[in-house]
Amino acid sequence: MRRASKTGTTAYAERTPTNFDGQAMETPWFAKRPVSEVRPGDHGWLAYSGPEERDRVIGPFVREGLQTNEKVVYVTDAPADRLPGLGPRGGVDLDACGRSGQLRVISRRDACLNRRGEFEPAMLVDTIGREVDAAFGEGYRAVRITTDHTWLVDRPGTPDLTRVLGCEDRVGDTVSPSTMAMAICQIDRRACPPGELAAIRAAHEVLVEVNPEFDDGVLKIIRTFDPDGLRLVGELDAARHAVFAESLARVSAARRRVHLDLSRLGFIDLGGLHLLARHAIGLPADQPLVLDDLAPDVENVIEMVGWHRLPGLVRGSRTSPDTEGTHR
Template sequence: MEPWFARRSVGELLPGDHAWFSYADQEEHDHVIGAFLRDGLAGSDKVIYITDAGPQDLPDLRARYRLEPETYLRSGQLAILPQAETCLTRGVFDPARMTTTLREVLDRAETERFRGVRVTVDMTWAFRQESGRDGILECEARVDAAISPSTMAMAICQVDARSCTPEELTALKERHEVLVGADPYFNDGVLSITPTFHPRGLRLSGELDGARHAVFGESLRKVVDRGGEVHLDLADLRFIDLGALSMMAGAAMHLGARVVLDNPSIHLTDVVELVSSRLLPWLEIGDGEAR
């Protein structure tokens, strides 16, 4: 039986969520983790990042959100905890030490009267340790025991998918009940537009009609302006009008490359193939699955 997972965007995470996030490049990492940090700092959450990176290396805070990490470090709202002081005992990965540190942080946050606590740690480095996968699995179980009962804490455990085997990724994923991904660029209850990274593009859900051409065009430009082939995942798109198809073709002309429509319905495939063969030769029906 396939394990059950709740899928949430960053903005939908709840207290008690111990979420799993695997990324395959820096763009995807910074997009998701940057939003997680931003949401906490812009609110009243204590934000803990277990990392050896410095404040200047935190994803997107300055460039995208115009937040100065040093300001929050001085106030105590942001804490950057080095791995050596948090996760290692005599240079060896120690899951017990990490979870002891985590529990201490949660206890202090309650006395400091923060609204909530956000914790994130990238576990990729731990694969290079002697204990490797077994140590990480033990750590994840301990973190889950600390976070899941909480009414104020949430956590994202990160790993670079390029550093793990498929079997390792599956084993780690199954230690979490929540999978976290990017926030939508737009969602009004009728249409949702969410960035995807592998392949790069957008996931469209709901109905794309004339009233939503402007927001679709804005979202499409964010992807097109970075260059390269663009994929649009249409698996959950129930309706699209010809005007939106024309916008897709215009984006393809601007790219000098194809816009690939992945996972369209049978009806939508028939419409696209009929129209694109005459008017929109730059659109291509694909079969990829974006993430």
């Protein structure tokens, strides 16, 4: 399998993680990327909580590849027009992409099942290698590969965990050194016990999430799905109250309980807290706004002004970093 692109260069720039002060941070054992920042060499992981989260990650991954000079390989038994990002509203000419070979929808039987219909990890790795080599010869700048492994863990008679992990390790060994291939392995986390889910997650270097709802370099607003809500990263000041209020109203419209993940919020002004209180005043007691990972100093301000007594505003839990990629 080829490790270099046809031009010998990559169109994907490397970036060093920084903190709020612009200082370089020590990189953890995995990277977390929005789907539009996935790049060649990434062996990505998506443990989704339902169709909405899956579609909002895999849809852009597939669609953005087809809208550029990249090949997309999707291992699935579903027809192309039912895949994330490829429906009638996707804006992709499926017939043209299929005829040209830019989109390859490969059945499980052809990609990874032996003659007895059993999962064969070596076949999947060989399939990936062939598709990447073909893409190199066809002049594509990169190859995007994805498949959903839920079927491997949610039915009787499926391969044991050791075999699945061995497959993931081999896929990682194939994708990670490549300057052409990038992959997202999907799994419905509701179908997999937490311990097994964590073990499979550990075989991936990149956790892939939805693209931000908003990101201006100061504040980032990210949709979360388990639990439903928003994650705030950076600083929430007066200049960003309006965009935050819009995002909060949008996510609250069809959900009984909304969580705000504040674990990475470095600053919130009094106006931002007042915005939360105003939103909470209109909520029923059984549909509160839940504040997760609330900083102690912010919690003190909320209690000092009495907003903690609002039935629609609830202090939530503190999230362990060990749950990254298995629970949001």
